[in-house]
Amino acid sequence: QRMDRMTSQLPVPPTLPLIGNASIFIGDTQQILKNLWSVAHLAAKHKNSAKIWLGPKLYVAIADPEDAQVVLENCLDKDSVYRFMRPWLGHGLFVAPVDLWKVHRKVLLPIFHNKVVEEYLDVIAEQGKVLIGRLHEQANRGNFDVLKYITACTLDIVFETAMGERMDVQRTPETPYLRARHIVMTILNMRLFKVWLQPEFLFNLTHYAKQQNENILITHKFTDEVVQKKRLEYERNKDGNGLKKQPEGKLRSVLDLLFGREIEFTNEQLREHIDSITIAGNDTTALVIAYTIVLLGAHQDVQEKVFLEQQSIFGAASRSPTKDDLQKMYYLERVIKESMRLYTVVPIIARNVDKDIYLPTCGATVPAGAGAVIGAFALHRSAAWGPNPDKFDPDRFLPERSVGRHPAAFIPFSYGARNCIGRNFGMLIMKSLISTIVRSYRIEADDIGALKIEVLLFPINGHQVKILKRTNQG
Numbered sequence: 001q002r003m004d005r006m007t008s009q010l011p012v013p014p015t016l017p018l019i020g021n022a023s024i025f026i027g028d029t030q031q032i033l034k035n036l037w038s039v040a041h042l043a044a045k046h047k048n049s050a051k052i053w054l055g056p057k058l059y060v061a062i063a064d065p066e067d068a069q070v071v072l073e074n075c076l077d078k079d080s081v082y083r084f085m086r087p088w089l090g091h092g093l094f095v096a097p098v099d100l101w102k103v104h105r106k107v108l109l110p111i112f113h114n115k116v117v118e119e120y121l122d123v124i125a126e127q128g129k130v131l132i133g134r135l136h137e138q139a140n141r142g143n144f145d146v147l148k149y150i151t152a153c154t155l156d157i158v159f160e161t162a163m164g165e166r167m168d169v170q171r172t173p174e175t176p177y178l179r180a181r182h183i184v185m186t187i188l189n190m191r192l193f194k195v196w197l198q199p200e201f202l203f204n205l206t207h208y209a210k211q212q213n214e215n216i217l218i219t220h221k222f223t224d225e226v227v228q229k230k231r232l233e234y235e236r237n238k239d240g241n242g243l244k245k246q247p248e249g250k251l252r253s254v255l256d257l258l259f260g261r262e263i264e265f266t267n268e269q270l271r272e273h274i275d276s277i278t279i280a281g282n283d284t285t286a287l288v289i290a291y292t293i294v295l296l297g298a299h300q301d302v303q304e305k306v307f308l309e310q311q312s313i314f315g316a317a318s319r320s321p322t323k324d325d326l327q328k329m330y331y332l333e334r335v336i337k338e339s340m341r342l343y344t345v346v347p348i349i350a351r352n353v354d355k356d357i358y359l360p361t362c363g364a365t366v367p368a369g370a371g372a373v374i375g376a377f378a379l380h381r382s383a384a385w386g387p388n389p390d391k392f393d394p395d396r397f398l399p400e401r402s403v404g405r406h407p408a409a410f411i412p413f414s415y416g417a418r419n420c421i422g423r424n425f426g427m428l429i430m431k432s433l434i435s436t437i438v439r440s441y442r443i444e445a446d447d448i449g450a451l452k453i454e455v456l457l458f459p460i461n462g463h464q465v466k467i468l469k470r471t472n473q474g
């Protein structure tokens with residue numbers, strides 16, 4: 001009752017006894033996204049905030065930049081809904097409790113610095129070439145779903161740079177590890193949206209619990225073996241000062257760089273960090289690339305401008321992008337940002353409110369114990385973007401058109417201290433791969449169409465495109 005009073009100015013969709021608004025999460029994943037949009041529409045009429053009750057728990061849903069900023073700067077603890085990931089990702093950065101997260105994030109931050117991730121450009125370029133070769137089988141034919149090709153490529157990139165091990169998913173996509181990983185992800189996703197599977201005792205009665213545990217073990221065993229191998233290499237190579245000598249020219253993976261830090265991570269902690277990084281970094285990056293490719297296919301004028309920019313940088317050369325090349329891709333960067341705005345692949349960010357917090361725009365105080373849900377998908381299409389927020393217009397991100405825009409109006413990588421640690425790396429991968437694809441193929445596509453939410457945002461019909469081989473770069 002106190003919670004209801006403190007948030008009395010917020011609208012609430014029609015509630016049912018006991019379950020409150022949990023019916024939002026009933027139906028298929030397309031229906032659930034529609035339900036979430038109806039909450040967003042309700043919020044749009046009330047300063048972009050609303051409240052929902054999931055059983056006894058209050059959630060405040062926010063799509064206003066100012067209020068989102070306050071939440072993301074002050075609430076660093078993840079919402080309890082992420083607890084389902086704990087058996088898999090333990091205390092890795094993504095789901096770590098806030099005290100531990102603070103210490104570990106500080107240690108991991110320099111490893112994701114631009115200067116360090118730029119060392120991974122060769123890996124990206126090499127895997128990009130394999131991708132172009134694989135896409136060849138679809139060239140000059142009908143429509144196909146491009147996501148599966150891109151996901152295999154980003155998996156190769158993220159695995160090799162995170163663990164220093166080549167996986168070759170693009171050539172050998174069927175491995176027990178990948179299968180196990182896929183099963184765990186499917187069960188976690190299902191559990192998030194099927195509220196009756198959420199209580200531990202009910203979940204444990206289903207066969208999913210056993211299946212989840214078995215497959216988590218397979219994935220853990222895989223990463224554990226890599227960690228043990230790398231620890232041995234580290235122990236062998238380190239000099240008397242405990243510093244690791246890097247053999248000349250050898251790739252320094254994230255895992256290599258996690259040894260010999262101010263915290264001596266245990267093997268288990270290393271596994272948790274590496275698993276979290278490969279989970280958080282792969283599908284997100286692949287999805288943004290796939291959405292961007294479809295958008296380019298559906299907007300030939302934009303594709304032409306991207307291609308002209310590529311020609312101005314590379315001429316007719318088919319070499320892979322360097323750091324300097326990527327810096328010159330101003331237009332492509334705007335296109336990628338506009339793609340992330342319209343198709344926000346992490347559509348929702350949920351935080352635990354651990355102390356009462358006042359939201360200046362909606363004027364409510366969210367009480368400790370509630371959850372705060374930032375609807376990035378709705379915020380990115382809200383009035384903060386002026387007229388026609390649904391229009392694909394990359395030039396919104398021109399510096400002169402960005403003046404005065406709220407810093408939290410664009411949050412594809414979240415915002416504040418617990419934002420995406422891999423965002424610079426993600427941008428490098430996305431720019432490099434899209435540059436390579438656009439120079440090799442002309443893309444044709446229809447609009448993206450209906451969407452669904454499965455933690456991340458997917459089109460119902462996949463990322464359908466047609467690709468035509470560019471002859472002589474023209």
Ligand code: HEM
Pocket residue numbers: 093094095105158276277278280281282284285288345346348349350411412413414417418419420421422423425426427
């Ligand atoms: C376009 C690509 C990407 C997008 C859209 C994206 C988005 C996000 C978002 C929204 C969060 C915050 C989630 C939340 O608070 O619930 C996040 C966190 C995170 N991301 Fe990314 N990400 C991308 C690429 C990457 C890459 C390439 C890596 C690493 C290789 C990565 C690693 C992480 C990690 C470790 C976290 C947890 C950070 C923490 O809690 O301190 N991400 N990402």
